[in-house]
Amino acid sequence: MKPRPIRPFDDMVHRSFFFGPRQIATLRNSIPPHLRNKASNFDILTACLWKCRTIAVSPDPSEEMHMIFVVNVRAPKRGLNLPKGYYGNAIAYVVAVSNAGDLCQNPLGHPLDLIFKAKAEVNREYMQSVADLMKLRRRPHFRVVRSYVVSDLTNAKFEDIDFGWGMAVYGGLAEGGAGPNPAVCFT
Template sequence: MQFYRNNPSMEGKDPVKVIREALAKTLVFYYPFAGRLKEGPNRKLMVECAGQGILFTEADADVTLEQLVDALPPPSHWFEELLFDVPGSRGILNCPLLLVQVTRLKFGGFIFAIRFNHTMSDAQGVVQFLTTLGEMASGASAPFIPPVWERHVFNASDPPRVTCSHPEYDEVPDTKGTMIPLHEMVHRSFFFGPSEISAIRKLVPPDLSHGSSTFEILSAFLWKYRTIAVQPEANEEMRLMCAVNARGKHNLVEVPAGYYGNGFVVPAAVAAAGELSRNPLSYALKLVRKAKENVTEEYIRSVASLMVIRGRPHITVVNTFVVSDLRHARFQEVDFGWGKAVYTAVASGVVEGTPGFISFYNPFTNKKGENGVMIPFCLPAPAMEKFVEELDGMLKGKSRENKSQLITSSL
């Protein structure tokens, strides 16, 4: 969801009309989004391009953007009103691939919301689509970067060969009943600003801290204290999976400009719960860094081969925590003519069809003007209480009042 302020220079222009017309033009170039997913031989997914179209909803809300600011971090009970769940549209196969809603706000401004089928694109691919949408809304007749399909760049080898270890796809039965229904979970969002990140960095040796990204340190921190909170048996394997972009700075796979499909893998760091809980944070951090470092071109080809050989297996879900960093996806840069979004984030802390173990790192600016990361989190009620207690205990440099502000939203 992307929130836009009123722009006096756009006086008299209706964002609903502008975006709807721009969508029609954009889909000429991104025509697969107007189709439907089918399954072919061996469950191979393919798009039937028969021009069925996407879903578009327009709405009006009798509130201002300013009234919504305090309730922006997910979960928010009104999010479902900003992206109407059209009956029959939730499926993966034979369903619309995009659901868009534009909601006009009181005194100007609007909210743009989109639900997309992740089988088609990852965050980078969707941002490319939305960037083109913004270009069309501003009068362009063609995308600045023409889209290309080119899914074959991530094909498995022929014949397929699994040459790397992939614990992210281990088959682990839920013998202890750890998979709790989503509606029985507690959802909260946590803000980590400069002071929180600094406090976490002080928990690891300086040389390791300086050589680690904020994403790595924060992920290791959350993995460790999430494990402590859920209180598994000491010998249980715990997994931390992080989405790694195969199109990143290392150019792991030669991907053509304009490619808008999926281009990421989810390597797993694995540790026994007892070791993860007892050891210092540097233990978890080294495991996270090693998992990311394992991602090479060979690793990516090995994942593709595993998909073919094992028939598209699901990632391991038992005792798993998945993190995905959206801070650099540039959703907030999308401009439909009203300027950049003032806030953008996933609508909830969970993904449809998962048991609530995925957290997204969203860019966020708090009331003090501090830039940081907002992270939706989902845990059973007792574990969430323990998790908050552990976080408050570790971030010792903060006053009691500031500690309570770490929890920014709850449901």
């Protein structure tokens, strides 16, 4: 079955939302206790945004929804053994998948669990497989339909940047998801 379009891109409303410590604490308190210390703010926001966006676009409950996000693979547990002093990118795009019905009906712990499982799959073999796929398929674009892409810019050091008119107050897209990738979100 070919997925039907959710909404025409020009029919979507773009908004920015700011989550402070109180909002994060409220979300953290809504997840199961065994996940509270394990989940980063990014994990919690990603799970929340995935669930809320799915509810907002109201797809058929049986349709697969994808959450795409970046994982830093520099950690020794990933097994890449990067050379000391390596400065280049060391990231992987990973995808958590759920049907829309489960995302909408289950508590926030459900998408959070799926995000943890997707992250746990990233190791040396995973990275080699991605590299092989990119070579074989000539760097294909990721799937856009039923997908939502998030990226964490909290460590971008915007607070240290002065372009000549003062210190940065905000960093990110002026209009989230505008252009060719309407499902892109930065946290």
